[in-house]
Amino acid sequence: MFRYPNGKTYNPGAVPAKKREAKESYSNRGMTLEEDLNETNQFYLNRAIAVIHKKPTPVQIVNVDFPKRSAAVIREAYFKQSSTTDYNGVYKGKYIDFEAKETQSDTSFPLKNFHEHQISHMKMVIDHGGISFVILSAFGSVYLMEAAVLFEFWERKESGGRKSISKKEIEASSHLIPLGYQPRIDYIKVLEKLYFH
């Protein structure tokens, strides 16, 4: 179990009951992991290490009010499914592209966290020479799984196999990301070892 300098343990599942409820009705958007990654990316940006941003949540806007002398107000809009992954940017000239997901399960990571079009997006990124992966928050740790590895588990599901990745499989096929205070989720350190040494 990782401890922050202030003594708090890092536990992505540990959100107050109320927040967790809101999160779950929000289709498991994963606020804690998202906040930690945003802070991490801000750290990379401030230190001129990498330029990586989360894309805005895609929204289908239906109705907008234009009140006099104040800002336009969106009065009706719907969440849309993204056709890409959530995070992208540049590190040492290379295109970086990833998705981040978390599970509360203690035993496995459900593949329903990913969508068919995200998988094909990641495949295209790799075909075009980019670096693609997923960040998985599970079992009290945060892992980086390369896209090529995810594709294998995805294919297994597509051909009728199990619909999740077991804890053992994740531990064997992924890379533990060092957690800390600044940056919180140092995934660039893993990328360095995998692609830039």
Next chain:
Amino acid sequence: MFRYPNGKTYNPGAVPAKKREAKESYSNRGMTLEEDLNETNQFYLNRAIAVIHKKPTPVQIVNVDFPKRSAAVIREAYFKQSSTTDYNGVYKGKYIDFEAKETQSDTSFPLKNFHEHQISHMKMVIDHGGISFVILSAFGSVYLMEAAVLFEFWERKESGGRKSISKKEIEASSHLIPLGYQPRIDYIKVLEKLYFH
């Protein structure tokens, strides 16, 4: 003046009065140029030429309804200013990052189309080895201006000089993008000549 195969001329300024009104009250979001670029990017994607997407419009969500048995409805939200450019992706392994803007002016391109944080974002992209530029729709043509060139005009404005780029300056410092039916705005052709030959 470019003509589509159906005989129509390409004129980004030629939007019906009603649409133009809506567009202007929408802070010059540039629908026509955006649609043409989306089709262009879709063409690149379908032909496995490049993976480049427009980022969703950033929206600050304030209030969401969760009706029983139907999709969540956003009831109050506001447009946010983006901290990056609108388009990014990967071409031949390189990180591509750009902004697209249009003007109805016949004589110059106003620099107020860009924001300070977009300029600094583009600077960081270049520092990290990415390719950054702007696509300018103006004077009936579409131009690609490399970020480094835009920075010079921006600096001139910052140091008290003119607040726009004259038509002559754009013609001298930018690259005409070939327009066509498929793809509509073939900016990759310009990138090829500039960076990949």
